[in-house]
Every structure is written in C-alpha cells, then in structure tokens.
Amino acid sequence: MAEKSLMKGNEALAEAALRAGCKCFFGYPITPQTEIAAYLSKRMPKVGGVFLQAESEVAAINMVYGCAGSGIRCMTSSSSPGISLKSEGISYIAGADLPCVIIDVMRGGPGLGGIQPSQADYYQITKGVGHGDYHIIVLAPSTVQEMADCVTKAFDLADKYRMPAVVLADGLLGQMMEPVAFDDAEIVMSDASEKPWAANGHGNKRKHNIINSLYLQAPELEQTIRDRYERYKKIEAEETRAVADYCDDAEIVVVAYGSTARLAKSAVDEARKQGIKAGVFRPVTLYPFPVKELNEAVKSAKKVLTVEMSMGQMVDDVKLAINCSRPVEFFGRTGGVIPAPNEILTKIKEMIGGNE
Amino acid sequence: MPDFKRPHALTDVYLHYCPGCTHGIVHRLVAEVIDEMEIEGDTIGVCPVGCSVMAYDYFNCDMMEASHGRAPAVATGIKRANPDKFVFTYQGDGDLAAIGTAETVHAATRGENITVIFINNTTYGMTGGQMAPTTLPGQITQTTPYGRNTDIEGFPVKMCEMLSQLDGVALAQRVTVIDPANIRKAKAAIRKGFEYQKNKQGFSIIEVLSTCPTNWGMTPVQAVERLKNDMMTYYPLGVYKDGAVRNKEGA
Amino acid sequence: MQKMTVEFDRCKGCGLCVTACPKKIVEIQQEKLNKKGYYTAHCIDNDACIACAMCAMMCPDCAITITAGGKDNG
Structure with missing residues (x-):
C-alpha cells in the first residue's frame, strides 16, 4: 500500500475504479456524485481510458451496456433520480448477463427530492431497479477507504458472476474527506481476453457472439432465469460481508x-x-x-x-x-x-x- | 455475367419478415458490404426493437440487441472501447426517430464513427401498424384511423434533413430499394458509410425508404408503387450531407 | 443448367422478382406450396434468361441464386 492521501469519497472511488482497470466511464451530471465524473474526465485521458459525458442517464447506461457487451470493464455513476432513469438499462444488462459497475450516491426523494444525503434508494437498488426477475450485487461502503475498496470488489464480483454490481453510497460519504490508500500496482486497462462471450468482433476465429435478453419461447426464458437464480444462490452462500x-x-x-x-x-x-x-x-x-x-x-x-x-x-x-x-x-x-x-x-x- | 449468391455475412437462418418486406434486401446489402470490405471478423452490429429485433440471428458478425431506441448509445459504448472495430446499428423509424431521437441526434453530433442503417417505412410494423414519427399526413394507421391529421398529430420527422445540419455528420443520405438501380445506389451509400467509419471520419446515416405491405394493406408490388408515388415525394431521395468531419487520422 | 434457382422453402412468393425480370420469364407457380405455405417463384424459360441477377437483387429473402451462363450452360 502506498502512503495515505486525503481525498473526498467520490474521488477515492473514481481513482480506485481506474486502478481496477475500468477503461470506460459514461455518465451524466447530477448532484451529489459529480466529483466522480469531474475526476475521471481529468484522469482517464492520461491513462489511456475513455471518459464520455452522455446526453442523458439513459444513454449513459446504454453506453455501459455496449461497452460491457464488448468485454471491457466500464462504469457509470449517478444519484437517485438518475438511477430511476437508468433502471431500464440495468434490467437489460442483467438480462444479457453483462458485468458492469454502477455507482449510486443517494440523495433524498421521491421526485427531485433534495440534494442532501439519503438512503431512500434501498428498495430501488436491492429490489426493484428495472423490470423482471433478477438481482444485482449491492455493496455499501461506510468510509472513504471503503468507497475505494468496494468499487474494486464490485468490478471483481461483476466479472466473476457476469452481472451488474452497485456501490451504494450517499451524499455524506461522497463529499466527506478522509485518508485513503491505494494499491501501488501500475494501472492496467481491462481487455476482453478472459471474456469469450464478448461481442467484440469474432476475428474469423469463432462463431458470432450475440448479446441479447430476448427469448420469445417461454420455456427458454424460464430456464435462463432459473440458471441465473442458481448463480444467485452461490452468491448468497459465498459473497455476504x-x-x-x-x-x-x-x-x-x-x-x-x-x-x-x-x-x-x-x-x-x-x-x-x-x-x-x-x-x-x-x-x-x-x-x-x-x-x-x-x-x-x-x-x-x-x-x-x-x-x-x-x-x-x-x-x-x-x-x-x-x-x-x-x-x-x-x-x-x-x-x-x-x-x-x-x-x-x-x-x-x-x-x-x-x-x- | 457474375454469379449471385448469398453473402457470407448473412446467416442461413430464414428471415421472419413478411412476404415482400424490403428489410431482407437491406440486410443483404449490409452483408455484401461487410463481405466486400472483408470486415466480418471486425464488425459488431446493434439491432433495435421493432421488426428487425431478431436481426442478431441474421448476421454472421458479432451482434448486440439494444433496448428500444438506444442502439446509437450502445454502439457508442462499443466503439469507444474498440475504436478500430466497425460498428453499425440497424433501426426502424419508431426506434430511431421517436423513442430514440435523443440517442440518434447526440451520437450524430458527437461524430461517433458508426454507421446507422435507418429503415423508414412510415409505420410501426412489429406492433401491427400504428402511427410512426414518419407516417405521412393523411396516412391511415391503426392509431390514425381517420388519417394522420397534422393539426392533432403534427408532422412527420425528416431525419436526413435534420441530421444534415449537425457538424458531426459525415454522411446523411436517403436511398430506397424498390428496383435494382436504386438497390445499387443504396449499397454504394452503405459502403460509403462504412468507409467513413474505417477512416474515423464521422457519423454516417443511410435512410432507406422501405415498404411494409402487411401494415399498409397492399401487395408487395402495390407497396412499391405507394413508396414511389407518396413516400418519395415527401421524403426526396438524395445526399443531404457528404464529407469527412475529421481527417484520416481522426484528429 | 438452370441459371436462376430459387430455394423452395425460403421463397415467400412476394413477386418482387417477377416485376424485376427484364425478360418477363419469372412467375409464381400455383401448383405446389412450400413448407411455409407459399407458392414460389421460378424461371419459366431458362434459355431466355440472361443471368442479369435482377430477380436475385430484388429478393428480400435471398432465396435466389444465379449461376452465370456460358460454358456450364453448354
């Protein structure tokens, strides 16, 4: 571990994402998570990554869908009202078994609500983000160091189980400054080498890969969901913290x-x-x-x-x-x-x- | 005389489209361009929600299925992570010009190096023929049973004309596939779109005026006549914008 | 050798090839339904076929293959 530095929770999370090999970030401005985007817009171009401000929360999560589908580690971040908008995309990502990381720095709701810290997205994130039968992994940090650690863990779990992982923080953690330490290892951007399912061009070496969540035959859809729930059982047995x-x-x-x-x-x-x-x-x-x-x-x-x-x-x-x-x-x-x-x-x- | 056979980039799967629907022609043209440029292994296609929702089964390149209207955002995500690969979207008018207007306009204005194949058949085919953003004034559809009344439903969206105003657009061209001569032009336009992409020279959209015999309530041959007489006067064919927005190095 | 061949079960009998043929030698046969329940297109005069491939270009189902005339055709 390197020396500790004093950082805001949002910035620590952003730096840790880079160090986890997150090559692409797609986001849309919303308080109180804006530091994540601002930080990555500075850092990404320096380390060979991609920062792109999308035209909407909806577009941002769909850029994540595309990027994740091509096998590259990527992330988006938002706050409560923005997560509502992203919920469609999250459902599609879960339905297509794609790994990605989503940050929700919660604020008060419903509606525009307010910009002060809140934990009123618990239901939304753990039960009801988007339509259909599925789960997403949710990690809840409580220190600035954990903001960093959780995002690293989120990328690993997302890849391990091919599903979205959320870091659920709040405005308090995002804005708070505390000492944080990062691994000294060199930053290496992710590639698709360990993702044989990725749609990134078959190079005339394999059959074409299809990233999809459409199953018109009911028994086939049921089986796909049942298989996914077998994976969830394993997660519930092995990944609680x-x-x-x-x-x-x-x-x-x-x-x-x-x-x-x-x-x-x-x-x-x-x-x-x-x-x-x-x-x-x-x-x-x-x-x-x-x-x-x-x-x-x-x-x-x-x-x-x-x-x-x-x-x-x-x-x-x-x-x-x-x-x-x-x-x-x-x-x-x-x-x-x-x-x-x-x-x-x-x-x-x-x-x-x-x-x- | 050349032989004519199925392009490799098209799979053997039987197309689910209705008899005489021109989707299949456009699929084949895209596949022929992929074959001719020898880029099947480097191409990722994105299909929409609508009649072409199952196009992922029809192309031999890698494919992704997007949610309704979001194909240009999905394509952006793929392309930004894989700038040297070819990425195309294949979208209908409801997908591209109604629910996905924002994604279309912003991918275009960013000058994303992607190629958008846009099927304009003036109706929502998959759901049974409702009014589309491109439905012509007076056109009868399931949700405009008295004809599209512009006082109530407003006017059709002219995507090529709109997008041609944006600096990020390298190619905005409207073509059709109602006869062999037009099919050749359509293919040349698609090829040009992929060439711009190859050289990282900006966003390209090829709008293809297409038929929907089933929902228009016509035979395939009558549908071609309707396209020629009604659609081509409202949506004139032609090149609305053509020119690289970046130099070859993508600077 | 037949220059225009139609994959029987792929054809939907839409008739776009019929209108495209400059020699007017493509017809929809009315005798045999294919698996999908369509009467299919066929060439009624192979000798008159110039293998221009216009029928194949118009076919939305990519059901038509054209083999150029000449040597093989004897």
Missing part, C-alpha cells in the same frame, strides 16, 4: 449500513460507556444480504434496532433475516436529514427501558 461490533454480549443490536452505520457506532460507543450492552451490525453487502452473519450477531440480543436515512426500508430485510425471532424496531430520519448519534442513543435507551 458484514461487520459486527460489540455484538457478542449485546442485549440490543443496532443494524445500519453506509454512513448511518458510523452514526450508529457513535451512539453504541456512548451507550457502552453508560453501561448499556449495545452492539452494532453493519451489512457491507446489501445484496446478498448477510443473513447468517446477522443471526450470529443477534444471538444474545433481546431486541434489534434498525437505523436508516429513510422511513424504513432495510428494516424489512432485517426482520426477514432473523425471521422475526426478536422484536425489530426502527429509527430513521429522511429527506436529507441526518440522524444524530444522541437521537439514536435515546431510541436505544427507550428500547432497553421498555424491556425492563
């Missing part, structure tokens, strides 16, 4: 992801000082959801509290994951309002008190 702090003896476990997990951690630190046996559990992968890890973390807990910057979305997955074995309560702020650690602590105390 989470971080648990103080959960071993915790009577109450706070579940939070992304920047909210940092606030939850502050609240739990304070609770511990005050003698409350609280723990904090942070899913890093939102799809696949870390079901096994969460059940492990809540073993000694009597109650579970989910904290989000939304009206409560991940809380559904928390309930499902532990099969409602314990009461799950929710605390959240939304619309761009960031929950304060003391608000979370108050909620923890209220729940503990209610238990007595």
Whole structure:
C-alpha cells in the first residue's frame, strides 16, 4: 500500500475504479456524485481510458451496456433520480448477463427530492431497479477507504458472476474527506481476453457472439432465469460481508449500513460507556444480504434496532433475516436529514427501558 | 455475367419478415458490404426493437440487441472501447426517430464513427401498424384511423434533413430499394458509410425508404408503387450531407 | 443448367422478382406450396434468361441464386 492521501469519497472511488482497470466511464451530471465524473474526465485521458459525458442517464447506461457487451470493464455513476432513469438499462444488462459497475450516491426523494444525503434508494437498488426477475450485487461502503475498496470488489464480483454490481453510497460519504490508500500496482486497462462471450468482433476465429435478453419461447426464458437464480444462490452462500461490533454480549443490536452505520457506532460507543450492552451490525453487502452473519450477531440480543436515512426500508430485510425471532424496531430520519448519534442513543435507551 | 449468391455475412437462418418486406434486401446489402470490405471478423452490429429485433440471428458478425431506441448509445459504448472495430446499428423509424431521437441526434453530433442503417417505412410494423414519427399526413394507421391529421398529430420527422445540419455528420443520405438501380445506389451509400467509419471520419446515416405491405394493406408490388408515388415525394431521395468531419487520422 | 434457382422453402412468393425480370420469364407457380405455405417463384424459360441477377437483387429473402451462363450452360 502506498502512503495515505486525503481525498473526498467520490474521488477515492473514481481513482480506485481506474486502478481496477475500468477503461470506460459514461455518465451524466447530477448532484451529489459529480466529483466522480469531474475526476475521471481529468484522469482517464492520461491513462489511456475513455471518459464520455452522455446526453442523458439513459444513454449513459446504454453506453455501459455496449461497452460491457464488448468485454471491457466500464462504469457509470449517478444519484437517485438518475438511477430511476437508468433502471431500464440495468434490467437489460442483467438480462444479457453483462458485468458492469454502477455507482449510486443517494440523495433524498421521491421526485427531485433534495440534494442532501439519503438512503431512500434501498428498495430501488436491492429490489426493484428495472423490470423482471433478477438481482444485482449491492455493496455499501461506510468510509472513504471503503468507497475505494468496494468499487474494486464490485468490478471483481461483476466479472466473476457476469452481472451488474452497485456501490451504494450517499451524499455524506461522497463529499466527506478522509485518508485513503491505494494499491501501488501500475494501472492496467481491462481487455476482453478472459471474456469469450464478448461481442467484440469474432476475428474469423469463432462463431458470432450475440448479446441479447430476448427469448420469445417461454420455456427458454424460464430456464435462463432459473440458471441465473442458481448463480444467485452461490452468491448468497459465498459473497455476504458484514461487520459486527460489540455484538457478542449485546442485549440490543443496532443494524445500519453506509454512513448511518458510523452514526450508529457513535451512539453504541456512548451507550457502552453508560453501561448499556449495545452492539452494532453493519451489512457491507446489501445484496446478498448477510443473513447468517446477522443471526450470529443477534444471538444474545433481546431486541434489534434498525437505523436508516429513510422511513424504513432495510428494516424489512432485517426482520426477514432473523425471521422475526426478536422484536425489530426502527429509527430513521429522511429527506436529507441526518440522524444524530444522541437521537439514536435515546431510541436505544427507550428500547432497553421498555424491556425492563 | 457474375454469379449471385448469398453473402457470407448473412446467416442461413430464414428471415421472419413478411412476404415482400424490403428489410431482407437491406440486410443483404449490409452483408455484401461487410463481405466486400472483408470486415466480418471486425464488425459488431446493434439491432433495435421493432421488426428487425431478431436481426442478431441474421448476421454472421458479432451482434448486440439494444433496448428500444438506444442502439446509437450502445454502439457508442462499443466503439469507444474498440475504436478500430466497425460498428453499425440497424433501426426502424419508431426506434430511431421517436423513442430514440435523443440517442440518434447526440451520437450524430458527437461524430461517433458508426454507421446507422435507418429503415423508414412510415409505420410501426412489429406492433401491427400504428402511427410512426414518419407516417405521412393523411396516412391511415391503426392509431390514425381517420388519417394522420397534422393539426392533432403534427408532422412527420425528416431525419436526413435534420441530421444534415449537425457538424458531426459525415454522411446523411436517403436511398430506397424498390428496383435494382436504386438497390445499387443504396449499397454504394452503405459502403460509403462504412468507409467513413474505417477512416474515423464521422457519423454516417443511410435512410432507406422501405415498404411494409402487411401494415399498409397492399401487395408487395402495390407497396412499391405507394413508396414511389407518396413516400418519395415527401421524403426526396438524395445526399443531404457528404464529407469527412475529421481527417484520416481522426484528429 | 438452370441459371436462376430459387430455394423452395425460403421463397415467400412476394413477386418482387417477377416485376424485376427484364425478360418477363419469372412467375409464381400455383401448383405446389412450400413448407411455409407459399407458392414460389421460378424461371419459366431458362434459355431466355440472361443471368442479369435482377430477380436475385430484388429478393428480400435471398432465396435466389444465379449461376452465370456460358460454358456450364453448354
């Protein structure tokens, strides 16, 4: 690892994407992720990559479709309203089994909403981005270093499973500055050499490759989807990641992801000082959801509290994951309002008190 | 006299198009150009949503299926990552001039080194003959049962005329395939588009006036007459723009 | 040797080749349906065929092959 430098979350993510061999970036300006595009517009031409500002979010994700279909590592980034626009393209990318990375630096919604941090895209990203039966991998960083690490991991997982991977951040992480270190290795742009399925010209050496999501015969489409779900099973078994702090003896476990997990951690630190046996559990992968890890973390807990910057979305997955074995309560702020650690602590105390 | 046989770049798959639909002629011309330039191994085609949605089965080069209207964006993604490969899109009028207008215009104005084959048959064929952006004034379609009323539905889009105003466009030419003489001209235009691409000299669009006998409610021969009499007066054939927008090195 | 050959099951009997033929020797036969249920095109006078390939150029299904006359034709 090289020396650490102080960077914004968005810029760290962009630099890490380059270092992961992301040859092409296609994007459209939207707050609060614009630094990613601005950074790559400077860096890409210097390292033999492609930066292209598209005419729309829709065009950008379809450029990603084309580029990914030709076997080249590529990425787009946006924020909530832009992701809504990209959802059609994401569905096609998933339906054609193409690997790519999509960044969502979430802001408040619905509609234009606001430009302050939010986590109200949880449903959209993990459940409903685009039409059809499919999943996409979702990674949720909570530090600037993790913004970088998650994008690297996202490229690897996308290629390994031939599917889109999303880094789900929020305006807070994107704008925040922290020390970050990168691998020293030389930047090598990706090629299609390990992607025999790529449509990049058959060179008269093989049969033509077709990138497609159309299946007019229903049984054929069903089988294709079933095969894809077999892959998802493997992902759910092998790729979950989470971080648990103080959960071993915790009577109450706070579940939070992304920047909210940092606030939850502050609240739990304070609770511990005050003698409350609280723990904090942070899913890093939102799809696949870390079901096994969460059940492990809540073993000694009597109650579970989910904290989000939304009206409560991940809380559904928390309930499902532990099969409602314990009461799950929710605390959240939304619309761009960031929950304060003391608000979370108050909620923890209220729940503990209610238990007595 | 030359022999005439199926070009290699066209697969053996039977085309699903209706009898007399001119899609098949245009497919063959594209394949012949690919054969003659010996670029099948370096070509990636992008097909649209519409009647030619299954064109990926008909060409022997690598193919990608785009979502409705997005073929020029998909082609941009391929071409930017693989600047030395040939990339063409094959799109109908609903795909290119309605839902995909933005992608078409912006790929053109960026001067993307791609070739767009645009089939204008004044109707949405695949869905059963609704009004297209190119439907002629007065034309009866499933969704203009009293004829296209320009007071209500507005006027047809003239893509070649529009795109010829953009600096990124190297070639905007309207052709047709209603007889052997016109077929030869159409092929020459397609060839020119690929040549501009070869030399990285800008965006090319070849608009092909085509027939849709089924949805026009005509025999294939009557459809050719309708194209000649009605379409060619509203959409005059010709070269709307021709000239490299970049030098050979792509500077 | 036949100069114009029509791939029987590929032809859809649209008749565009009939109009393209300068010698007026291409017709749609009305006796036998192909697999797809179409009556197909054929050349009714091989000797008159000049192998100009106009029928093949017009064929939307690439169903027509032309073999040039001359030597092979005896």
